[in-house]
Amino acid sequence: MPDITWDEPFCGEAANCFRLGIDTDGNAYVAVNGVEDHYITDSRDALRRMILDIKGGKADHLL
Numbered sequence: 001m002p003d004i005t006w007d008e009p010f011c012g013e014a015a016n017c018f019r020l021g022i023d024t025d026g027n028a029y030v031a032v033n034g035v036e037d038h039y040i041t042d043s044r045d046a047l048r049r050m051i052l053d054i055k056g057g058k059a060d061h062l063l
Contacts, residue, residue: 002027009033020047 004021006029011017017033028047031039 004029004036004039006031006036020051 002023002025004023006019006021009017009019011033019031019033019036021029021031021036021039022044023029026044027041028044029039029041030047031037
């Protein structure tokens, strides 16, 4: 497992919590809070774009 530094959990209104992380190579990670050993990864820019789109209402049903 890569050495990932996790941010504080982000929780939606329905208590769906996830965490964002980054490793020393600049790769970004998303995991459900409490299950950080099962994560998805992509470039930081791709994950940032996905989160901004979700927060912008393009897929708010995911939160």
